[in-house]
Amino acid sequence: MKLNRTAQRTIEILEIISQKPEGASLDELCGRLDLPKTSAYDIVTTLETLGMVHADWGQKKRYTIGLTAYRIGINYTNNLNIMNVMEPELKKFAHEIGKTVFFGVRSDCEVVYICKFEPENPIITTATVGSRIPMYCTSLGKAILAYSEPEILQQLLKRMDFVKRTERTITDPDRLMEELEQVREQGYALDAREMEEHAECVGAPVFGADGNLVGAVSVSTLYRDAVNYEELGQIVSGKAKKLSEMLGYIRGRG
Structure with a gap:
């Protein structure tokens, strides 16, 4: 390059x-x-x-x-501190739930995987730390979009390139907005085989001490008819709330 x-x-x-x-x-x-x-x-x-x-x-x-460079450096340090707090909990969560756990943050119109933890007998996933995924068809992305500021959300939707990954991929912005409203109501997002035909993922938002969105945590698994994904969503949402509290978030602040 x-x-x-x-x-x-x-x-x-x-x-x-x-x-x-x-x-x-x-x-x-x-x-x-x-x-x-x-x-x-x-x-x-x-x-x-x-x-x-x-x-x-x-x-x-x-x-x-200057002050701007100092602020950028502080943000980087804060992010490192955030991961130091969350990584042991995420690692433990992967072993408890027996599924692959991710944490991701927004980077423009995409999500970047910051960390990945697997159980003892993981299902092989191609996703790696540092790789980028679309926001509109992933649980991490939808969890982040749903809790983004309205102005930011509208800007992102205008710049997104909606590509149909599977037959279930949502490519209509209005339909996506309806789903994001549902995500806010239930506290978690689903990737119902929208990114990959064989995979189902559940994600939920994580907030920092200032009430701002930090990123999202997700659980990835092979799709099974017998799995209760609503129940899994509640589990992931509960873990995301615990992570937020560990970072100093006070519910109701943001």
Whole structure:
């Protein structure tokens, strides 16, 4: 894959600035990266405008890490802390329920698997940590969509490419909106063989201490007529509520 040179240089500049509490001058950045002064100036000026770096005036203008970059770093740290809290519980849940358990978060119009835990004798699944799945035909995605802010939900629906994965896949936005209303009423979402013909999944939302949606947890299993998926949905919903409480969520706050 060919890297974008400007994006690469921008990251390199941020890395250098982050290592220098006293700040880095434009001359230092150019010297370290062998950059033309005009190119470096354009990058740091853009970063300053966006709040990624802060300019301090002295004998020379020096750049330090800005508030926006700090907030991004804090969010990353918070996400790591969240997973540290949830992973042992998710691992235990996979063994208790005897099925594969996933946790995923939204990335634009898709869901990214953050972690995956399997029971002792797992059913083989092709999904791997880091892989992306559609939102409209998966339990994780529908759980996240159902509890997203209305403005965000409408923007996502407009940008989604509805592809029919199986005969059961919902490809009509209005029909999906009806199902999302049902998800909110019952507290869990179903992927009723909409993504893969042989698989049925149940997902439920997880909230953080600030009341905002963090992501969703799901249980994946081979479809069986004898399985009570409503009962499984209640179990997954209960586990999602417990995870939310472990993260400091107070019911009714958001």
